[in-house]
Amino acid sequence: MSEFRIACVQMRSTTSLTENVESFSQLVASAVSEGARYIQSPEMTGFVEQSRKKLFETVKSADKDPLVKRASELAAHHKIWLHVGSTAILRSDGKVANRAFVFAPDGTVHATYDKIHMFDVDLDNGESWRESAVYEPGTKAVIVQIDKAKAGLAICYDMRFPNLFRDYAMGGAEILTSPAAFTRQTGQAHWHILLRSRAIENGAFVIAAAQGGRHEDGRETFGHSLIVNPWGEIIAEIDHDGPGYVVADINLNEVAAARKKIPNLINGREYSILEEDVSRKVAV
Numbered sequence: 621m622s623e624f625r626i627a628c629v630q631m632r633s634t635t636s637l638t639e640n641v642e643s644f645s646q647l648v649a650s651a652v653s654e655g656a657r658y659i660q661s662p663e664m665t666g667f668v669e670q671s672r673k674k675l676f677e678t679v680k681s682a683d684k685d686p687l688v689k690r691a692s693e694l695a696a697h698h699k700i701w702l703h704v705g706s707t708a709i710l711r712s713d714g715k716v717a718n719r720a721f722v723f724a725p726d727g728t729v730h731a732t733y734d735k736i737h738m739f740d741v742d743l744d745n746g747e748s749w750r751e752s753a754v755y756e757p758g759t760k761a762v763i764v765q766i767d768k769a770k771a772g773l774a775i776c777y778d779m780r781f782p783n784l785f786r787d788y789a790m791g792g793a794e795i796l797t798s799p800a801a802f803t804r805q806t807g808q809a810h811w812h813i814l815l816r817s818r819a820i821e822n823g824a825f826v827i828a829a830a831q832g833g834r835h836e837d838g839r840e841t842f843g844h845s846l847i848v849n850p851w852g853e854i855i856a857e858i859d860h861d862g863p864g865y866v867v868a869d870i871n872l873n874e875v876a877a878a879r880k881k882i883p884n885l886i887n888g889r890e891y892s893i894l895e896e897d898v899s900r901k902v903a904v
Contacts, residue, residue: 622768622872627656628829628845629865630858633668634836637678640667641690647865648694648702654867658701658766662829662845663718663735663776663801666707670837672754679708679716688721688729696727701766705799705829706735706775708755715756720773720799722764730766733773734758737781751777763791769872776800779814779828782821789822789885794875796824801831804861807842812854820852823878823885825870832861850878 629647633640644665651659666687669675682688687707695702704721711717718735736758738751761784762773772788772795779785779798788796796818802811811830819826825848832843843861847868848854856868879885 623869624657624767624769625655625867625869626658626827626847627651627654627660627865627867628827628847628856628858629659629661630830630832630843630845630861630863631662631665632833632835632841632861632863633662633664633666633831635667635669635674635678636836637667637680637686640665641687643863644687645690645694647863648698651865651867652698652700654865656700656867658703660703660797660799660827660829661705662799662831663706664708664831665704668801668831668835668837668839669708670839675708675716675754679710681710681712682719682721685709691721691723692727692729695723695725699725701725701730703797703799705797711756716754717758718751718755718775719758720775720797722766722771722773731762731764731773733762733775734760735775735778736761736784737777739777761787763788763793766795769794771795771797774798776802779818782818785818785822785824786885789824793822794824794872796822796826798826798828799830800828801839802842804840804842807844811842811844812846815846815848816852816854819848819850821884823850823875823882825849825872825875830858832858832863850875 702723709719720733722731724730772793831841845858847856
């Protein structure tokens with residue numbers, strides 16, 4: 621499967637799990653109608669909820685989650701690889717994971733990934749986020765086999781940690797994923813450049829489905845779902861923050877070609893850091 625058609629679906633998830641499952645289903649069907657064989661949805665596909673109390677009232681375990689059930693049915697019905705970028709899942713210990721699911725064309729869960737890096741920040745427009753107050757961070761990076769392609773799984777804030785993506789590339793991943801619910805402020809500043817950088821650094825495709833617009837819970841997300849090739853070129857983009865989908869054909873041979881041109885994955889060297897004691901320097 622050196623050549624295949626992929627898609628990002630962009631959402632504006634509400635606080636209603638039921639509503640979002642239906643929106644997700646419709647967008648997936650539209651992307652399938654365009655021939656997509658791998659489809660990715662954004663972070664927090666199931667629901668977007670700032671209130672910790674309301675989130676815990678809504679969240680369900682994976683075996684009872686209606687989005688997980690519907691995604692499995694859709695993957696099997698359409699015979700596609702379906703990547704739920706993430707949704708909140710109640711763990712057996714009572715904690716909540718921000719979890720991605722990859723479903724195989726037979727509807728089975730092929731892989732899961734729990735977001736490792738928590739978005740704990742204070743932005744200069746007054747926004748303050750503490751994901752660690754709600755979610756239990758993951759501890760395992762995941763490379764998943766999608767037919768003949770290897771894909772490294774990540775979620776949103778993970779993209780600011782290039783070592784994770786480098787580890788994926790060194791592990792053979794040709795596709796790097798970063799479904800997201802990027803804030804409008806940080807998205808306007810960094811979204812495109814971060815995703816293009818991860819592609820260039822690793823000679824890999826980057827696929828990033830996004831949330832977009834003003835959500836029911838009051839937050840604003842940036843949208844602009846992207847597919848970037850291994851040379852860092854944007855080959856498909858939803859150039860707004862509204863719901864929709866975008867489709868692109870990718871050829872995995874471009875990965876080998878980019879890594880041959882710029883072989884930085886094999887040119888890396890070990891080094892030590894010298895810390896000079898500047899207090900002992902004197903003028904001469």
